[in-house]
Amino acid sequence: LDHLAEKFRQKASIHEAWTDGKEAMLRQKDYETATLSEIKALLKKHEAFESDLAAHQDRVEQIAAIAQELNELDYYDSPSVNARCQKICDQWDNLGALTQKRREALERTEKLLETIDQLYLEYAKRAAPFNNWMEGAMEDLQDTFIVHTIEEIQGLTTAHEQFKATLPDADKERLAILGIHNEVSKIVQTYHVNMAGTNPYTTITPQEINGKW
Numbered sequence: 001l002d003h004l005a006e007k008f009r010q011k012a013s014i015h016e017a018w019t020d021g022k023e024a025m026l027r028q029k030d031y032e033t034a035t036l037s038e039i040k041a042l043l044k045k046h047e048a049f050e051s052d053l054a055a056h057q058d059r060v061e062q063i064a065a066i067a068q069e070l071n072e073l074d075y076y077d078s079p080s081v082n083a084r085c086q087k088i089c090d091q092w093d094n095l096g097a098l099t100q101k102r103r104e105a106l107e108r109t110e111k112l113l114e115t116i117d118q119l120y121l122e123y124a125k126r127a128a129p130f131n132n133w134m135e136g137a138m139e140d141l142q143d144t145f146i147v148h149t150i151e152e153i154q155g156l157t158t159a160h161e162q163f164k165a166t167l168p169d170a171d172k173e174r175l176a177i178l179g180i181h182n183e184v185s186k187i188v189q190t191y192h193v194n195m196a197g198t199n200p201y202t203t204i205t206p207q208e209i210n211g212k213w
Contacts, residue, residue: 001075008066012084015059019091026098031106032192036113043106046099053099060092112193116184123180124201130173131204134212137163174213181206 031042067085071078140163147153187193 001070001073004066004070004073005075005077005081008063008070008081008085011059011063011066012088015056015063015088018056019095022095023091023098026095026102028102031109034109034113036110036117039106039110039113043110046103046106050099050103053095060088063088108191109193112187112191116187116193119180119184119187120199121201123177123184124199124204126173126177126180127202127204127209130170130177131209131212133170134209138212171213174209177209178206 031039034042064085067081070081075081145152145156147156
C-alpha cells in the first residue's frame with residue numbers, strides 16, 4: 001500500500017512540476033501587440049503546447065486511478081491523497097479551458113491582422129497611381145506657356161476644362177482610398193488590435209494625399 005502511495009506522490013509531483021507556470025503562460029495577452037508574422041509563430045507554438053497537453057492526459061488519468069485504488073484499499077491517508085488528486089483534476093480542467101480560450105484569441109487576432117494586411121495592400125495599390133496622377137497634374141498646372149495664336153490659347157483652355165471635368169471622379173477615388181484607411185482604423189479601435197506600425201506596402205499617408213489634393 002505504501003508503495004502505491006509513493007507511486008501516487010511521485011506521479012503527482014512530476015505532473016505538478018510540469019503544470020507549474022502554465023496557467024500564467026496561457027493567460028498572457030502577448031497577442032494584443034503582435035504583428036501578423038508574430039501571431040503565426042504564436043499559433044504554431046500554441047499548437048505544440050496543445051499536443052504536449054494531450055500527451056499528459058494519460059498521466060492525469062493514472063494519478064486519478066491510483067487515488068481511486070488507494071481509496072478502495074482504505075489507505076489511512078486517503079483524505080490528503082483525494083484532496084491532492086482533486087486539485088490536480090480541477091487544475092487540469094482549467095488548463096484545458098484556458099488552452100481553448102487562448103487558441104480562440106490567437107485565431108481571432110490572426111483573422112483581424114490578415115484583414116488589416118489586405119486593406120493595407122489595397123490602399124497601397126490605389127494610393128500609388130493616384131499619388132502619381134496628382135504629382136503629374138500639379139506639374140502640368142504649374143507649367144508656364146508661351147502662346148502665339150488664339151488657337152493655342154483655345155487649345156489650352158479646352159485641355160484645362162477637360163482636366164477640371166476629371167476632378168469629381170478623382171475626388172471619388174481619393175475618398176475611396178481614404179475610406180480603406182479608415183476601415184483599418186475602425187478595426188483597430190473596435191477590436192483593440194495592434195496597428196503593427198505603419199503600412200508595410202507604401203509610405204504614402206492619407207495626410208499626404210489630402211495635402212496634395
